[in-house]
Amino acid sequence: MGESFGAYRIGRDEDILSYVSSANIACGFHAGDPGVMRRTVRLCLDRGVSIGAHPGLPDLAGFGRREIRITASEAYELTVYQIGALQAFVRAEGGVMRHVKPHGALYNMAAADPALADAIACAVQRVDPALILYGLAGSELIRAAARIGLRAAAEAFADRAYRPDGTLAPRSQSGAVIADAAQAAQQAVRIAQTQSVTAIDGRDIAIAADTLCIHGDTPDALEFASRIRQELERSGIDIRPVS
Amino acid sequence: MGESFGAYRIGRDEDILSYVSSANIACGFHAGDPGVMRRTVRLCLDRGVSIGAHPGLPDLAGFGRREIRITASEAYELTVYQIGALQAFVRAEGGVMRHVKPHGALYNMAAADPALADAIACAVQRVDPALILYGLAGSELIRAAARIGLRAAAEAFADRAYRPDGTLAPRSQSGAVIADAAQAAQQAVRIAQTQSVTAIDGRDIAIAADTLCIHGDTPDALEFASRIRQELERSGIDIRPVS
């Protein structure tokens, strides 16, 4: 959410908000700007959607999706900076920031690299120990939070294929992105009901998921969000913020 | 303080800290970066120097000294963003942020423009009503804080010449900057003792000052800071943070 910048618009944030219980708001490094952050925070509070910071790599040109070889110290520092910036907007609007989810390449790097994961978990805890850290289910981020007693929420993806080891198949791999909304909704329900999923090689694997991630910046984001919510509700699954 | 950036170093922050009671720390827009912010905050806490945010215009190339025609909304938003970012570092290090002082062109624009001043004062108050807003003595920033019941500290300058109306003579004017440390120290003592100063045209004017500003990024910053502190102490003036 909140990934517009200056004169540039991305995402149909207002529409997507009808389908989610929590939003990750960009903090100005990979996307977003102070004006967009303010308006997005306001919008979430008005709609009762729980707010989290979505800190990313300092790479607006690459939308935070290009790996940058940063040190653990740099990861700590850019996380503190960005969650502080967003938290100020949430406070100014009278709300409370609930969670932090690293964005894009930072999320993926931290999922695999314990030093980066520790740095990010530590940043979150030192700014506000009540925050919940969102990370890929089974990843280093989740382990890093556990090591320091920080609450974490394990994320699963409705629209991404999994490898047998529980990591996401890289976007470059054929079939890595689930292009069909019905199929994504089906995967969402399966994860929610059984905490398992069929990996890209056909094997069933366990996914200990606390939350499902929906993208807001793709052309068919709205269709996916709507369909996934509809199927979850039809299956009797209650959608609410992690707490 | 904290105006270094990446591989670039500006200012002798460690040395200057011996002579001041409060520090204004750059927040990454006109200068500073997350790593510099973290280290500068740590340094201030270790040395018992009171910490304030120094939000500036988004203009690293111009060091925040070039006027940018921003709207009042943009001023509000960039102030919230930057003070939030710094506050997170102060919290992460176990300290408390005490004040906010706009930087450079933002400071000067807000001194003269009530709408910008209101926006900045409002930003400070909404993020944390306990913060003190530093502004030029007699300026719109001081009035804006008063209008909303936000505490403010009126700043005077030891090393700048005043115009008869109490504003600073622009740097482009001959004699605007006091180049002699002894003369600056003398002006500092006079302001502290008598709340008055001799303007550039020879007239005596009143300056209702709560705090004295010392620059940290000039070649002779250390000499000025040391001399001013020495003369203030010799005159029996106690130097301590605004509270």
Added chain:
Amino acid sequence: MGESFGAYRIGRDEDILSYVSSANIACGFHAGDPGVMRRTVRLCLDRGVSIGAHPGLPDLAGFGRREIRITASEAYELTVYQIGALQAFVRAEGGVMRHVKPHGALYNMAAADPALADAIACAVQRVDPALILYGLAGSELIRAAARIGLRAAAEAFADRAYRPDGTLAPRSQSGAVIADAAQAAQQAVRIAQTQSVTAIDGRDIAIAADTLCIHGDTPDALEFASRIRQELERSGIDIRPVS
């Protein structure tokens, strides 16, 4: 043209190109990035549209529309830099860059400020004396080019209201922007045929125009471009690049 940036899209460049004889391509300061510049240059060459550089202020967040108080030296330098960057892409694709048009606030500031206008004209001439400088008809930019013997093209606007002194009514003024495509097309034809226009106060004024500017980044850009071209052609006016 070419005002997209990274993951952000603005403008329907491909469609607009059917209606214009020359394109001003953003150079990465107010908008555009190296990849967008390369693709836009290629597109213009494929479509036989004459290419110009569109240097702007270093303000992606403000899309180059906020005045920044830069010095004449800074105006010279950022113009040299940006036209060099675009010229390299044009050369790499086997084409020739023909003109330079400052963008947004830089264009407006240079229209009124002789020192900025001289700096920009000088930058253009020193990089390539065969380039043509586009500026507002009757503005300082046109005079600055004349002073150093640089060829200039005086621009008129189909969709903007004029003040009696030949300057554009500021966007903040009611009626400053002509919202009706038919009316804009009518103004275009009138300027082309009679070199005059009815100012916002009803008076007829002379506009010595060599070229008509069409915007590419507004929602109805395509409708305006199409209608203006249609009416110009219906009136027997031949549309071709300045030379």
Added chain:
Amino acid sequence: MGESFGAYRIGRDEDILSYVSSANIACGFHAGDPGVMRRTVRLCLDRGVSIGAHPGLPDLAGFGRREIRITASEAYELTVYQIGALQAFVRAEGGVMRHVKPHGALYNMAAADPALADAIACAVQRVDPALILYGLAGSELIRAAARIGLRAAAEAFADRAYRPDGTLAPRSQSGAVIADAAQAAQQAVRIAQTQSVTAIDGRDIAIAADTLCIHGDTPDALEFASRIRQELERSGIDIRPVS
């Protein structure tokens, strides 16, 4: 050279220029800005030092030293952009740009990655086929230039230790950087006279070098530059630009 930025100063460019025959000038992505580029180009022309562009990754905060996973297209585009920008300043000052040397992480990545190397070589050739591409001796950059018939200059380093395969020992390895000016000067003379060097494991290896790289941004840059030049001249080696 030219790695200052805005209010920030790095390097003693004027002094270093006395000791070198060619200079690599930063182009605004990893360091440098349009004003610095203009002044550095002027300085080189005044001192008769041959000028090359020093394009880097878009990472001012990391000084271009952090790897960013860019695509070959992005490498092509950022190289075209930056060499065009510098070339414009060289032209505006009446000079001719002679070579291109990628900077920092871009240089290292392109040394090892044929696709990035090809993209950079292609960018150089398409902007100006008379340019000479500088790359690490024996690296992919040198091979990429050879593949397309672009002239290249193989670089050796006086102050860096080599691995047995001819690559540089990474800075993280102990002994990778030669801290003693006399030893660096000795290595410089040996490379120039015998086209060989003793690798970090004690073995002698061949280094087919056309040019020696001297750093300008380290604290003892001047001492190294002076000593290396002195020893080369004492050994009867003539120092002149690659041509």
